[in-house]
Amino acid sequence: MGAERRRESASPIDMSVNVGRARLRHAVMTASGTAGHADELAAYGALDTLGAVVVKSLSIMPWAGNPAPRVHPVAQGMLNAVGLQGPGMDAWLRDDLPRLAARGADVVVSVWGRSLDEYRDVARALANGLGDGPHPIVAVEVNLSCPNMNGHGIFAHDADLSAAVIASVVGEVSLPVWAKLSPNTDRMVAIAGRVRDAGADAVTLINTVLAMALDPETGRPALGNGGGGLSGRAIHPVAVRAVHDVRAAYPDLPIVGVGGVADGWSAAELIMAGADAVQVGTATFADPAAPFQVARDLEAWLRTHGYRSIGSLRGLAHR
Ligand SMILES: Cc1cc2nc3c(=O)[nH]c(=O)nc-3n(C[C@H](O)[C@H](O)[C@H](O)COP(=O)(O)O)c2cc1C
Numbered sequence: 001m002g003a004e005r006r007r008e009s010a011s012p013i014d015m016s017v018n019v020g021r022a023r024l025r026h027a028v029m030t031a032s033g034t035a036g037h038a039d040e041l042a043a044y045g046a047l048d049t050l051g052a053v054v055v056k057s058l059s060i061m062p063w064a065g066n067p068a069p070r071v072h073p074v075a076q077g078m079l080n081a082v083g084l085q086g087p088g089m090d091a092w093l094r095d096d097l098p099r100l101a102a103r104g105a106d107v108v109v110s111v112w113g114r115s116l117d118e119y120r121d122v123a124r125a126l127a128n129g130l131g132d133g134p135h136p137i138v139a140v141e142v143n144l145s146c147p148n149m150n151g152h153g154i155f156a157h158d159a160d161l162s163a164a165v166i167a168s169v170v171g172e173v174s175l176p177v178w179a180k181l182s183p184n185t186d187r188m189v190a191i192a193g194r195v196r197d198a199g200a201d202a203v204t205l206i207n208t209v210l211a212m213a214l215d216p217e218t219g220r221p222a223l224g225n226g227g228g229g230l231s232g233r234a235i236h237p238v239a240v241r242a243v244h245d246v247r248a249a250y251p252d253l254p255i256v257g258v259g260g261v262a263d264g265w266s267a268a269e270l271i272m273a274g275a276d277a278v279q280v281g282t283a284t285f286a287d288p289a290a291p292f293q294v295a296r297d298l299e300a301w302l303r304t305h306g307y308r309s310i311g312s313l314r315g316l317a318h319r
Contacts, residue, residue, distance in 0.1 A: 077232025236260025247274025
């Protein structure tokens with residue numbers, strides 16, 4: 001009996017999950033913008049053990065980003081205004097994707113644009129670049145937390161714009177499309193419904209929370225850009241609420257939870273709130289091995305608490 005229980009508790013827990021059409025080998029991924037564009041984290045763990053490497057958002061053109069300083073530590077988190085620096089989709093497909101493929105990583109490619117046309121163009125460049133050959137990309141994550149250059153504010157704060165972007169990306173790629181939403185609006189739940197209706201396979205919740213810190217010597221903003229986005233443990237309860245509310249409104253919409261995940265419990269909490277999978281972002285700046293550690297911690301947490309699968313934990317808050 002005792003030996004049987006020991007065998008049972010040592011048996012592996014199935015950590016694979018489905019996020020819509022995407023089958024992930026593990027429920028824990030990296031978060032966009034916190035794990036580089038390619039295989040930067042390979043020195044800290046095996047990329048092929050993660051659910052996916054989610055790369056920093058790419059645009060149709062190379063982009064220089066914001067002036068320094070771009071990050072600033074705050075209590076329980078950090079502020080950033082990196083400004084979406086990147087090599088552009090064509091250079092990424094040529095230089096970075098092969099490095100991820102060589103590591104056996106599954107990849108989620110994040111895209112951004114300043115206009116509907118730029119979102120369509122970056123999705124088209126991706127589809128053209130991949131052609132019909134084999135590739136490791138399991139989904140396209142559309143970062144909607146970008147200002148619209150036509151002056152309508154942040155895409156993710158506007159249901160019509162968000163739906164239009166998702167429809168145009170879905171029109172270009174046959175891959176699953178995830179819509180990454182912003183928590184800085186009281187319409188996030190409604191917008192989740194609109195992007196689903198526009199063809200999104202899943203929503204990724206949440207991007208950073210609008211924030212600012214001042215330099216005590218000058219009284220001026222600490223970040224070169226002025227304002228920035230708050231991330232890390234400080235925003236974890238915001239992410240739990242967002243995932244919970246979207247899951248309550250749309251029981252069948254796949255959700256990727258992100259925000260302040262740093263250990264087994266914070267990952268489990270997002271899954272209990274309704275997420276199908278989670279991403280680890282800011283924790284990676286303190287410890288580049290964090291995504292791998294959280295992946296192990298989540299499995300240990302499930303085992304310790306008597307769960308045999310992610311599925312039995314998912315959405316527990318709603319039962
Ligand atoms: C330095 C930095 C850069 C980021 N860059 C991106 C990005 O390019 N695209 C994106 O969708 N989210 C980006 N994010 C947001 C994260 O992916 C994540 O949604 C957010 O930080 C909350 O998760 P966390 O608390 O685990 O960091 C960035 C976050 C940080 C801290």
